[in-house]
Amino acid sequence: MAERMLKFVGTPQAMPQKRPAAARRHDFQEIYSEFARDKAAEQAARCSQCGVPFCQVHCPLHNNIPDWLKLTAEGRVDEAYELSSATNNFPEICGRICPQDRLCEGNCVIEKGFESVTIGAVEKYITDTAWERGWVKPIVPRRERPESVGIVGAGPAGLAAAEQLRRKGYQVAIYDRYDRVGGLLIYGIPNFKLEKEIVQRREKLLRDSKVTFQLNCEVGRDVTMAELRERHDAVLIATGVYKARDIAAPGVGLPGIAPALDYLTASNRAGLGETVREIESGMLDAKGKNVVVIGGGDTAMDCVRTAVRQGAKSVKCLYRRDRANMPGSQREVKHAEEEGVEFVWLSAPQAFLGKKAAKGQQVSHVRTVRIHLGMPDATGRQTPQEIPDSHVNIEADLVLKALGFDPEDLPAMLAAPELGVTGWGTVQIDWKSMMTNLDGVFAAGDIVRGASLVVWAVRDGRDAAERIHGYLTAKAAAALPVAAE
Ligand code: FAD
Ligand code: SF4
Ligand code: SF4
Numbered sequence: 001m002a003e004r005m006l007k008f009v010g011t012p013q014a015m016p017q018k019r020p021a022a023a024r025r026h027d028f029q030e031i032y033s034e035f036a037r038d039k040a041a042e043q044a045a046r047c048s049q050c051g052v053p054f055c056q057v058h059c060p061l062h063n064n065i066p067d068w069l070k071l072t073a074e075g076r077v078d079e080a081y082e083l084s085s086a087t088n089n090f091p092e093i094c095g096r097i098c099p100q101d102r103l104c105e106g107n108c109v110i111e112k113g114f115e116s117v118t119i120g121a122v123e124k125y126i127t128d129t130a131w132e133r134g135w136v137k138p139i140v141p142r143r144e145r146p147e148s149v150g151i152v153g154a155g156p157a158g159l160a161a162a163e164q165l166r167r168k169g170y171q172v173a174i175y176d177r178y179d180r181v182g183g184l185l186i187y188g189i190p191n192f193k194l195e196k197e198i199v200q201r202r203e204k205l206l207r208d209s210k211v212t213f214q215l216n217c218e219v220g221r222d223v224t225m226a227e228l229r230e231r232h233d234a235v236l237i238a239t240g241v242y243k244a245r246d247i248a249a250p251g252v253g254l255p256g257i258a259p260a261l262d263y264l265t266a267s268n269r270a271g272l273g274e275t276v277r278e279i280e281s282g283m284l285d286a287k288g289k290n291v292v293v294i295g296g297g298d299t300a301m302d303c304v305r306t307a308v309r310q311g312a313k314s315v316k317c318l319y320r321r322d323r324a325n326m327p328g329s330q331r332e333v334k335h336a337e338e339e340g341v342e343f344v345w346l347s348a349p350q351a352f353l354g355k356k357a358a359k360g361q362q363v364s365h366v367r368t369v370r371i372h373l374g375m376p377d378a379t380g381r382q383t384p385q386e387i388p389d390s391h392v393n394i395e396a397d398l399v400l401k402a403l404g405f406d407p408e409d410l411p412a413m414l415a416a417p418e419l420g421v422t423g424w425g426t427v428q429i430d431w432k433s434m435m436t437n438l439d440g441v442f443a444a445g446d447i448v449r450g451a452s453l454v455v456w457a458v459r460d461g462r463d464a465a466e467r468i469h470g471y472l473t474a475k476a477a478a479a480l481p482v483a484a485e
Contacts, residue, residue: 013115021338028191040125044072058107060459081130089160095124099329138208141169150232152219155183157445158238160461172211177218187265225416234468237443245403251352256363260402286312290395295402296326303400304341320348320384346371365393405451434467
């Protein structure tokens with residue numbers, strides 16, 4: 001083993017420099033700067049090169065983390081990039097937005113007492129360096145194949161599948177109902193976690209690799225599933241999940257209460273230079289308002305931090321469980337607290353109160369009730385129970401509902417009534433073949449798993465590409481004429 005490694009005892013953990021909260025509260029730029037070359041090498045060298053690397057086991061892509069850390073420590077960043085990009089289509093994106101504390105870094109064996117290796121930051125450094133130095137090149141397949149694959153959805157699952165299929169020489173067309181490529185990478189996740197240029201340069205790379213895009217094209221409305229199956233030799237459904245869960249409480253329909261994704265999409269569109277009516281009118285603008293966000297996941301964290309940046313008067317996050325039991329990343333909670341967000345743990349909305357406004361009514365308060373965590377349920381999670389007579393009214397001019405997402409009615413949306421779905425509304429696939437009940441139609445990403453993570457979407461997209469390749473090669477082989485005996 002290189003002498004350079006195993007430096008975790010003498011070298012403390014360090015992340016790239018984080019901009020001070022006072023500065024980042026006022027803009028949407030990413031909060032971490034890039035590692036300098038020496039710093040990346042120094043941090044990579046803290047890895048102890050475990051024989052059984054738990055970091056790798058707990059990365060959904062099983063990235064070869066110890067090897068690319070070692071190469072980075074030795075200054076061989078070009079080789080580190082080759083290795084890292086062999087298992088991940090978007091390492092610089094995952095390096096930025098994976099909840100590493102729950103995945104690779106949370107399972108790094110030197111975590112106890114010494115703090116984990118900063119795997120995500122090194123992964124981002126490697127691929128950002130590759131882009132800077134021109135090592136990231138469009139795909140030129142060794143041979144072109146005549147078969148074409150149609151992909152519904154230009155989110156990370158669809159894009160990862162497209163890249164893998166193009167590498168094998170397939171003709172790939174992606175359809176998306178949005179006007180831009182990236183799915184939630186572009187319209188869900190805010191700039192301060194993932195700047196849009198990072199996604200847009202990936203789009204350009206795919207276009208330069210001859211992947212084609214049909215945007216503003218909703219499958220089920222502008223083109224039918226039957227037409228796609230006719231047009232392509234295989235189809236991949238990667239449409240994500242978008243039906244926002246609602247709150248059943250009196251007053252929930254008052255103006256000033258909005259679904260989280262509408263709010264984030266409006267903010268992202270504005271960040272991309274568009275004039276957004278809902279922001280111009282103040283409807284989805286937090287400026288000068290008391291904002292209450294309901295929920296404890298990644299979407300809620302993105303809402304509170306966006307509201308801070310829009311100049312909210314106060315921002316509160318209401319969550320019915322406690323800090324230890326929230327689904328969002330602890331790192332994100334820390335960023336939000338630094339930026340001035342107040343967390344109201346163990347608290348749930350009971351009703352929304354209104355006040356008179358210029359045009360009718362407008363939300364004025366969230367009536368909350370305190371929660372006690374009771375006995376664990378069948379899943380092992382403690383059941384939230386309301387504490388009687390514990391009401392508190394919280395002032396609110398804008399309330400954002402961030403309670404998670406379910407799949408839309410996919411057979412209806414895609415105009416494919418014969419498509420099989422599960423009881424949760426996700427697409428039913430055979431996990432081995434990743435094929436749906438329709439011959440040649442596959443599915444991947446959130447629409448199969450339910451709302452999940454970008455890294456899982458990439459994994460599913462890659463797996464689906466492999467299965468589609470198997471399906472098409474088997475079909476081509478079966479079509480070959482049988483030699484006469
Ligand atoms: P999506 O990204 O949702 O893409 C689906 C695409 O399909 C969209 O472009 C959509 O327009 C298109 N589509 C849908 N229906 C049709 C149709 N009928 N015809 C044509 N096109 C269609 N994950 C992380 O790992 N880290 C994070 O920090 C993180 N933050 C998040 C923040 C927010 C606000 C949200 C909502 C999610 C976040 N996630 C995060 C989760 C992550 O974004 C998703 O798991 C991931 O994007 C799923 O990828 P996908 O390709 O399956 O779907
Ligand atoms: Fe960690 Fe995500 Fe990178 Fe895997 S893809 S090594 S989980 S940051
Ligand atoms: Fe290195 Fe930590 Fe992975 Fe071990 S678990 S190989 S120390 S990064």
